[in-house]
Amino acid sequence: MPQSNTTVLENPADEAIPKLETAYRSILMAVDSSDHSNRATDDAIELGSLYQSVITASHVYAAKMHDLRFKQMEGGLPEQFKEEDELERQRDIHDSLITKGLSIITDSYLIQAESACQRADLAFKGRSLEGKNYTTLVNEANNGQYDLLVMGALGLGAIQGSTIGTVCERVVRRSAIDTLVIKQPEKSIKEGPIVAAIDGSKQSYAALITAFNLAKEWQLPLHIVSAFDPYYHYVAFNRIAGVLSDEAGKVFRFKEQEQLHEEIIDDGLAKIYQGHLEVAEQLAAEYDVEAETHLLTGKPHHAVEQYIEDINASLLIIGKIGIHCDDELDIGGNSENLLRNSSCALLLTQREYTPRVEMVAESTTSWSTQAEEAMTHIPPFVHNMARAAILRYAQTEGHTVITASIVEEATKNMCPAGMKNLDNLVNAATEAKETKQVRKQPAGAFNMQWSDEADTMLQQVQDTTLRHNTKMRAEKRALTEKSTLVEVSHILPFVINPAIKNKETVQKTPEKKAAKCPFASMGSSMNDIQDVDLPWDEKALERLKKIPEGTSRDMTQKATNAIAQQKGIKAIDLDFIEQVLSVFTSGSKDATQKIGKTLPWDEEAEASIAKAPPMVQGMLAKEIEAFAKRENLNKVDLKTAEKAKKMWSDDGLFHLDPNDPRNTH
Numbered sequence: 001m002p003q004s005n006t007t008v009l010e011n012p013a014d015e016a017i018p019k020l021e022t023a024y025r026s027i028l029m030a031v032d033s034s035d036h037s038n039r040a041t042d043d044a045i046e047l048g049s050l051y052q053s054v055i056t057a058s059h060v061y062a063a064k065m066h067d068l069r070f071k072q073m074e075g076g077l078p079e080q081f082k083e084e085d086e087l088e089r090q091r092d093i094h095d096s097l098i099t100k101g102l103s104i105i106t107d108s109y110l111i112q113a114e115s116a117c118q119r120a121d122l123a124f125k126g127r128s129l130e131g132k133n134y135t136t137l138v139n140e141a142n143n144g145q146y147d148l149l150v151m152g153a154l155g156l157g158a159i160q161g162s163t164i165g166t167v168c169e170r171v172v173r174r175s176a177i178d179t180l181v182i183k184q185p186e187k188s189i190k191e192g193p194i195v196a197a198i199d200g201s202k203q204s205y206a207a208l209i210t211a212f213n214l215a216k217e218w219q220l221p222l223h224i225v226s227a228f229d230p231y232y233h234y235v236a237f238n239r240i241a242g243v244l245s246d247e248a249g250k251v252f253r254f255k256e257q258e259q260l261h262e263e264i265i266d267d268g269l270a271k272i273y274q275g276h277l278e279v280a281e282q283l284a285a286e287y288d289v290e291a292e293t294h295l296l297t298g299k300p301h302h303a304v305e306q307y308i309e310d311i312n313a314s315l316l317i318i319g320k321i322g323i324h325c326d327d328e329l330d331i332g333g334n335s336e337n338l339l340r341n342s343s344c345a346l347l348l349t350q351r352e353y354t355p356r357v358e359m360v361a362e363s364t365t366s367w368s369t370q371a372e373e374a375m376t377h378i379p380p381f382v383h384n385m386a387r388a389a390i391l392r393y394a395q396t397e398g399h400t401v402i403t404a405s406i407v408e409e410a411t412k413n414m415c416p417a418g419m420k421n422l423d424n425l426v427n428a429a430t431e432a433k434e435t436k437q438v439r440k441q442p443a444g445a446f447n448m449q450w451s452d453e454a455d456t457m458l459q460q461v462q463d464t465t466l467r468h469n470t471k472m473r474a475e476k477r478a479l480t481e482k483s484t485l486v487e488v489s490h491i492l493p494f495v496i497n498p499a500i501k502n503k504e505t506v507q508k509t510p511e512k513k514a515a516k517c518p519f520a521s522m523g524s525s526m527n528d529i530q531d532v533d534l535p536w537d538e539k540a541l542e543r544l545k546k547i548p549e550g551t552s553r554d555m556t557q558k559a560t561n562a563i564a565q566q567k568g569i570k571a572i573d574l575d576f577i578e579q580v581l582s583v584f585t586s587g588s589k590d591a592t593q594k595i596g597k598t599l600p601w602d603e604e605a606e607a608s609i610a611k612a613p614p615m616v617q618g619m620l621a622k623e624i625e626a627f628a629k630r631e632n633l634n635k636v637d638l639k640t641a642e643k644a645k646k647m648w649s650d651d652g653l654f655h656l657d658p659n660d661p662r663n664t665h
Helices: 035-051 063-076 084-119 133-141 166-174 202-218 232-241 246-252 254-286 300-311 333-341 357-364 369-375 380-397 404-414 420-435 452-459 464-480 488-494 498-507 538-545 551-566 574-586 589-595 603-610 614-630 638-651
Strands: 026-030 054-061 123-130 148-152 178-182 194-197 222-228 292-297 315-319 345-349
Touching: 026 035, 026 133, 035 054, 035 084, 035 148, 035 178, 054 084, 054 133, 084 123, 123 133, 133 166, 148 166, 166 178, 166 333, 194 202, 194 300, 202 222, 202 254, 202 315, 202 345, 222 254, 222 300, 232 464, 254 292, 254 603, 292 300, 300 333, 315 333, 333 345, 369 380, 369 404, 380 404, 452 464, 452 488, 464 488, 538 551, 538 574, 551 574, 603 614, 603 638, 614 638
Parallel strands: 026 054, 026 148, 054 123, 148 178, 194 222, 194 315, 222 292, 315 345
Antiparallel strands: 178 345
């Protein structure tokens, strides 16, 4: 792994906001007069203009390699060139042409870059280098003089279907500085939107700070995404189930292990990655940068690839390595895939930034009931200090849930005498954990039923391995919706063929029980909806595709189809889908935050609706609070929230007030 010229962005320990110190003062760009290189020159100058950078253009030519190759080919020359005098003359001619010719070509490339820098009033240096292209460029980039390397993904050797050249890929792997790779010769990185993908690593947070800087300077829309895969473990466990003997299964306690992973994946991972986005939102607010955040599910690099295509991004900014890297890693797996497959320019950063520990901990860490009880025994005048110290300890040890035992261990570090009165609490918590019964395996977890339409889509996946993995992921998605029947909506996010996806998305609404919903305000009743095909015009389809793939897009598509049927509309156009989206917005989490909750909520109750799409969390909270008030309750706890959700499931009614006219037929 190359020795990184790591820059740690300033983050003081006090409450002050860290500086946006992401300037690139010295930029190296590789030039060869290809379309990608010319765009790289323009984009390097755009960045240089922000920081008044010194721009250095470099071209590497391989005169020695050409000389060696000529000597290897001498044996194949015609007879008249094999006389020694003539052969020596040809060698002299070749040496002159290669040495001087390549030098002249290189100088021409550098003069072209210099002229562009002069027009932008930027300081310029030229570097004409001889040697093996990628090794020589890497040595130049890593000599300690530069902050950023800019290069095209493809050079003069590009052919149809190429996504990245070998020189670019080899250089990116070995570069020890931030590297900007240009993918679209026709599109400037300054067009926007900008996307920053974060995973909680120091490098991804540094990428976020750089994104703040560029979005603010260029006045561009900023999208912050975090992606995790809740489906992988389901595929893996089903594979394991196929090879375990009965005896091995008993030893492995497969059913309990699978259920444990269900809880960890469904609740833990979602909370962790949503926590990263919450940290990003807090940072954006501190830096006065407007940004929208999205939690993506699926194979992380693929989910990000789809997202940047959906919004037609001009620049993706990520850390070169991620949260799970080891010391020998030169580039992270997701970063490597995005380098090859992303449709827009890619800035891979190796700088590091760590948000204040309290900010990260509060967003990504939760407290058990016993831990909160233990905190009540800490004297009030040191309570805040102790809480911060415990959060720091949990973060250092990698815990995302603080238990009473963690409180005890952290307080022992603060005070060697410890907290003797925690012993009983710890013992009680341990005993409760040991005696807790594992929930039963969901019905049909390994024997799911499939609708004919979903099975037809599955069989269109030709590759056997991919078809099996797609099957497992669709089943997992169905299970998360408490369904033992796999329908089109469950397999649709995992179908690779765009033609299949578009056809099914637009023309087929999966059969499902029609329940009354938050869209009742757009009509009198949703109960008599029939499943019919509705045509969508081109603009409506384009608007739908701008919504991130997954639950949000599926919900929008289904709701739009259902409301159109209810209102007697025969075709869906742009105006109509915008009306539906406005209803979504009115019930969004942001809207609820502006209104404010009217009752206090327990942390567990808050968490119970946190997994719902952000666009409907506001409506869920409103209905649950109204239910609590009808029950004469003065706060919302987990039991109340779960009771309300059970009534939605059992009765098929969203509006729980029996007198609500929206619940009438």
